[in-house]
Amino acid sequence: xxxxxxxxxxxxxxxxxxxxxxxxxxxxxxxxxxxxxxxxxxxxxxxxxxxxxxxxxxxxxxxxxxxxxxxxxxxxxxxxxxxxxxxxxxxxxxxxxxxxxxxxxxxxxxxxxxxxxxxxxxxxxxxxxxxxxxxxxxxxxxxxxxxxxxxxxxxxxxxxxxxxxxxxxxxxxxxxxxxxxxxxxxxxxxxxxxxxxxxxxxxxxxxxxxxxxxxxxxxxxxxxxxxxxxxxxxxxxxxxxxxxxxxxxxxxxxxxxxxxxx
Numbered sequence: 001x002x003x004x005x006x007x008x009x010x011x012x013x014x015x016x017x018x019x020x021x022x023x024x025x026x027x028x029x030x031x032x033x034x035x036x037x038x039x040x041x042x043x044x045x046x047x048x049x050x051x052x053x054x055x056x057x058x059x060x061x062x063x064x065x066x067x068x069x070x071x072x073x074x075x076x077x078x079x080x081x082x083x084x085x086x087x088x089x090x091x092x093x094x095x096x097x098x099x100x101x102x103x104x105x106x107x108x109x110x111x112x113x114x115x116x117x118x119x120x121x122x123x124x125x126x127x128x129x130x131x132x133x134x135x136x137x138x139x140x141x142x143x144x145x146x147x148x149x150x151x152x153x154x155x156x157x158x159x160x161x162x163x164x165x166x167x168x169x170x171x172x173x174x175x176x177x178x179x180x181x182x183x184x185x186x187x188x189x190x191x192x193x194x195x196x197x198x199x200x201x202x203x204x205x206x207x208x209x210x211x212x213x214x215x216x217x218x219x220x221x222x223x224x225x226x227x228x229x230x231x232x233x234x235x236x237x238x239x240x241x242x243x244x245x246x247x248x249x250x251x252x253x254x255x256x257x258x259x260x261x262x
Contacts, residue, residue, distance in 0.1 A: 004019050004030075004046075017034070019031055019042040021050070024084070030071055031066075042066040045065065045066060049075045049079065053079060057076065058072070069088070069101065069102055074086065089113070089117065094109075098116055100121060100128070143170050144172050174208075176215065179234075190210065191204050221261045
């Protein structure tokens with residue numbers, strides 16, 4: 001076998017050739033190929049990348065390359081940063097880049113490196129997600145952005161870049177189910193709505209927490225009347241049971257909604 005090549009066989013008995021390279025004591029798989037020569041050429045390309053930092057960068061990936069773009073990024077990152085990561089990540093000084101492909105590049109805080117080094121980001125139907133214990137986890141939900149959230153209303157990317165997931169760049173406007181921030185005479189108020197057969201306004205409140213609890217109260221009353229819509233309850237972070245119960249009791253909901261419940 002040529003250097004860097006290992007022969008293997010498919011279940012049907014058809015042979016194929018695996019390419020790999022060792023760098024900094026780490027065995028790096030490069031992919032599988034139909035011929036020994038292609039696998040060897042992939043190995044030689046990887047060797048050139050690893051030992052020629054001036055010529056090969058993430059941005060000059062050749063379209064005819066035998067290595068996938070994923071492997072290209074992995075090799076350049078381990079060369080420049082001396083850290084092997086199996087996912088297509090390139091580490092910068094205070095953040096890192098995750099390459100979905102050549103045109104889609106996501107930016108994350110370095111605190112998230114451990115997670116994304118072990119969880120591959122997938123793209124399907126315009127959505128980005130990771131897989132955990134066999135479940136698909138929407139990438140946005142990891143940053144407190146709900147599935148139904150609308151940009152500009154429920155959240156913002158501060159610098160306008162919707163691929164920049166650094167925590168300082170994500171502004172959550174509406175954190176709770178059924179709650180929307182509005183403005184009245186220049187001051188923020190919080191409107192709570194709930195869906196029955198169409199959306200019904202529960203009320204407008206001076207704080208986000210009041211609106212969230214009003215939503216919970218309306219959902220509970222509707223469920224008690226048999227109108228179970230599987231409403232998700234809002235959890236109010238930092239509020240103890242006594243304070244929650246007190247606010248729950250005094251919060252009023254709209255007359256129109258009370259008439260439906262009664």
